[in-house]
Amino acid sequence: xxxxxxxxxxxxxxxxxxxxxxxxxxxxxxxxxxxxxxxxxxxxxxxxxxxxxxxxxxxxxxxxxxxxxxxxxxxxxxxxxxxxxxxxxxxxxxxxxxxxxxxxxxxxxxxxxxxxxxxxxxxxxxxxxxxxxxxxxxxxxxxxxxxxxxxxxxxxxxxxxxxxxxxxxxxxxxxxxxxxxxxxxxxxxxxxxxxxxxxxxxxxxxxxxxxxxxxxxxxxxxxxxxxxxxx
Numbered sequence: 001x002x003x004x005x006x007x008x009x010x011x012x013x014x015x016x017x018x019x020x021x022x023x024x025x026x027x028x029x030x031x032x033x034x035x036x037x038x039x040x041x042x043x044x045x046x047x048x049x050x051x052x053x054x055x056x057x058x059x060x061x062x063x064x065x066x067x068x069x070x071x072x073x074x075x076x077x078x079x080x081x082x083x084x085x086x087x088x089x090x091x092x093x094x095x096x097x098x099x100x101x102x103x104x105x106x107x108x109x110x111x112x113x114x115x116x117x118x119x120x121x122x123x124x125x126x127x128x129x130x131x132x133x134x135x136x137x138x139x140x141x142x143x144x145x146x147x148x149x150x151x152x153x154x155x156x157x158x159x160x161x162x163x164x165x166x167x168x169x170x171x172x173x174x175x176x177x178x179x180x181x182x183x184x185x186x187x188x189x190x191x192x193x194x195x196x197x198x199x200x201x202x203x204x205x206x207x208x209x210x211x212x213x214x215x216x217x218x219x220x221x222x223x224x225x226x227x228x229x230x231x
Contacts, residue, residue: 002018002019002020002021003018003019004016004017004018005017005018005019005064005127005131006123006127008123010068010115010118010120011118013068014068015066015067015068015073015120016066016067017064017065017066017067017124017127018064018065018067019062019063019064019065019131020057020063020064020065020075021057022054022057022058024063024065024072025050025053025054025057027065027072028053028063028065028072028075029050029053031072031073031074031075031110031112032047032048032108032110034112034113035110035111035112035113038113045108045110046108046143046169046172047108048077048107048108053077055079056077056078056079056107060079060080061077061078061079061080061104061105061107062077062078062128062131062132063075063076063077064076064077064124064127064128064131066120066123066124068115073111073112073114073115073120074109074110074111074112074115074120074121074124075108075109075110075124076107076108076109076110076121076124076125076127076128077106077107077108077109077128078104078105078106078107078128078132078140079104079105079107080101080104080105081103081104081105083097083100083101086168087100087103088103088105088141088142088143088176088178089103089139089141091141091163091164091166091176091178092139092141092163092178099138102136102137102138102139103137103138103139103140103141104132104137104139104140104141105140105141105142106125106128106140106141106142106155106179107142109121109124109125109151109154121150121154122154122157125154125158129158132181134181134182137181138180138181138182139178139179139180139181140160140178140179140181141176141177141178141179142155142160142176142177143166143168143174143175143176143177144174144175144177145172145173145174145175146165146173146174146175146196146197146199147196147197147222149215149222152175152215153215155177155179156213156214156215158179159179159180159184159185160177160178160179161177161178161179161185161211161212161213161229162175162176162177162202162206162211162212162213162224162226163176163177163178163206163211164176164206165199165202165203165206173199175212177212185211185229185230186229186230187211187213187227187228187229187230188227188228188230189227189228190227191225191226191227192205192210192225192226192227193216193218193223193224193225193226194223194224194226195221195222195223195224196215196221196222196223196224197221202224202226205226206226208228209228209229210226210227210228210229211226211227211228211229212224212225212226213225213226213227
């Protein structure tokens, strides 16, 4: 096994975290399949292909794995994306290639159904963020489906904020979120709350310079709280 970079407990069960290499790819793909089969809403998670995992593992990002008794039970990834017309950096208003190169994506995160409820996704997020060289990167970007509450909570806790709503992955609606690695963002002005289902209203706010900073449950519906990002 690779060098252990973190040890912890899931209840009374100990686990270890390592940086994965290509030899772990079969285990990663098998775990992803288990997680996909456990989802009630398949669209919540955009799985990665074998080629996409290999792209990460071959020097274009990082894939951390959590193991119990040498069995992979969770993984989390970040990737340095190819710069093309779909790059999420454009949603931040960045256009220069030199700026786009300083963006990573927080990619897929999977936890085996038997090990959910221990905050492992949050733990892996903290560990992987500590491994990122902030002298080389300014932002982490990611996408999340509206009403994927667990994933949105995960992102807001880390400090991500919503910067856009996009139709990507062949027609799937996604929030685009960003995390500033260089400074804590400051928000100003009034807070406007809109239902996650009000896509048109949210798009209008985003075009006016608002960003989604948190969410709350109101009368059995989830609302996003929007504030203006201080320049």
